[in-house]
Amino acid sequence: MTATEARPGETTRAAPVLNFEDVVLGFDGVTALNGVTFQVDPGELFAVIGPNGAGKTSIFNVLSGVYRPQRGTVRFGDEDLIGRRPHTIARLGIARTFQNIELFSNLTVLDNLMLGRHLHHPYGVLAALGWIGKARRNELANREAVEEIVDFLELAQWRRLPVGLLPYGVQKRVELGRALASQPKLLLLDEPVAGMNLEETEDMARFILDIRDELGLPMVMVEHDMGLVMDLADRIMVIDFGRPIRTGTPKEVATDPDVVRAYLGEEHRVVERS
Numbered sequence: 095m096t097a098t099e100a101r102p103g104e105t106t107r108a109a110p111v112l113n114f115e116d117v118v119l120g121f122d123g124v125t126a127l128n129g130v131t132f133q134v135d136p137g138e139l140f141a142v143i144g145p146n147g148a149g150k151t152s153i154f155n156v157l158s159g160v161y162r163p164q165r166g167t168v169r170f171g172d173e174d175l176i177g178r179r180p181h182t183i184a185r186l187g188i189a190r191t192f193q194n195i196e197l198f199s200n201l202t203v204l205d206n207l208m209l210g211r212h213l214h215h216p217y218g219v220l221a222a223l224g225w226i227g228k229a230r231r232n233e234l235a236n237r238e239a240v241e242e243i244v245d246f247l248e249l250a251q252w253r254r255l256p257v258g259l260l261p262y263g264v265q266k267r268v269e270l271g272r273a274l275a276s277q278p279k280l281l282l283l284d285e286p287v288a289g290m291n292l293e294e295t296e297d298m299a300r301f302i303l304d305i306r307d308e309l310g311l312p313m314v315m316v317e318h319d320m321g322l323v324m325d326l327a328d329r330i331m332v333i334d335f336g337r338p339i340r341t342g343t344p345k346e347v348a349t350d351p352d353v354v355r356a357y358l359g360e361e362h363r364v365v366e367r368s
């Protein structure tokens with residue numbers, strides 16, 4: 095039986111894109127992740143929330159090959175990610191944005207986006223061997239793809255400006271574009287609206303939804319902005335002290351007594367927006 099076939103009486107469900115199972119990660123006496131399990135379905139926007147030090151960044155670092163867990167399995171499609179190096183994982187199709195912007199500030203928007211493509215579609219050696227025609231065709235295809243991203247993220251007015259001169263919210267958008275430029279199959283968003291004002295946050299929220307709804311790209315998002323998470327995510331995993339407390343829809347999570355107690359404190363309720 096294949097992953098998408100159902101047993102009699104079951105509804106058909108596509109295989110998850112990502113299977114993160116029973117992952118344990120520790121550093122000399124500190125347990126960062128203590129049996130974390132979750133799946134991300136095709137086209138799903140999956141959010142991870144939790145207090146400072148709960149283990150959110152550690153999940154991203156395991157996913158992108160920066161940390162190697164002591165226990166557990168991480169499967170991306172048919173690939174086992176544990177033990178793979180970050181550049182291999184990037185080539186398999188996992189792209190990431192960072193809490194702190196990691197762009198070349200003196201290069202233009204277009205050049206930063208081109209770098210996002212070249213990292214995963216190199217052809218320098220081929221060009222050196224005389225494959226000039228093929229290299230040129232690749233270059234044209236890369237430029238076309240980058241222009242599509244410029245349109246998609248509404249970056250046209252800044253495309254030839256150095257990134258360092260742009261407002262913070264636009265820089266974060268360029269970083270998102272650079273991640274998209276590698277044509278990922280899964281996107282990891284690390285606090286995509288951190289430090290943004292309301293207008294920038296609303297713009298970013300719109301682009302994240304467009305990525306899910308128009309590109310159908312599954313995403314894992316770590317974010318402190320509870321309102322944004324409740325508004326955007328299909329499902330949310332709440333973690334505390336490296337352990338999942340509850341995984342469910344925004345509504346299920348918002349009304350879970352353990353979540354309210356452990357994450358927000360007895361006196362607070364998770365903001366529900368519908």
Ligand SMILES: Nc1ncnc2c1ncn2[C@@H]1O[C@H](COP(=O)(O)OP(=O)(O)OP(=O)(O)O)[C@@H](O)[C@H]1O
Binds near residue numbers: 126144145146149151
């Ligand atoms: N390289 C490391 N060496 C030692 N301890 C680490 C390391 N990375 C993470 N930790 C510890 O693991 C725990 C989880 O950290 P992590 O950064 O994953 O939390 P977080 O939920 O992302 O926090 P924040 O919201 O503050 O970014 C913390 O106790 C942290 O101090």
